[in-house]
Amino acid sequence: MRRVLIRVKGKVQGVCFRRFALERARELGVTGYVTNMDDGSVQILAQGSAPLVEKLIDWCWEGSPAASVNAVEVNEDEADEIYLDFSITQS
Known part of the structure; x- marks a missing residue:
């Protein structure tokens, strides 16, 4: 299992980025x-099999149709908490 914190920069708020990320992660x-x-x-905490997490990271460069992504930063995360689903949280 791989667990990462992803920071996506650019025009990524107010363009439904989180909703599209939710859909892609669940897919x-x-x-x-x-x-x-x-x-x-936008920050994403993603955990799952390494190839699937990598696909989500790759998707972050595209984002939602109205997004304009300038940077995607990925850091491995060592926390123990296990998530059973993917959700949108309030900042």
Whole structure:
């Protein structure tokens, strides 16, 4: 299992990025959450099999149709908490 924190930067708030991320993560069977950050970026915590998490990371470069992604930063996360679903959380 792989667990990562993904920070997506660019025009990613107010463009349904979180909703599309939710749909893509659920399609892939990846669990975790997506949330807006105060700096205008979006953060995703994703956990699941390494190939599926990698597919979600790749998707982040596309995002929602109205998004304009400038950067995707990925950091491995070592926390023990297990998520059973993928959800949108409030920032």
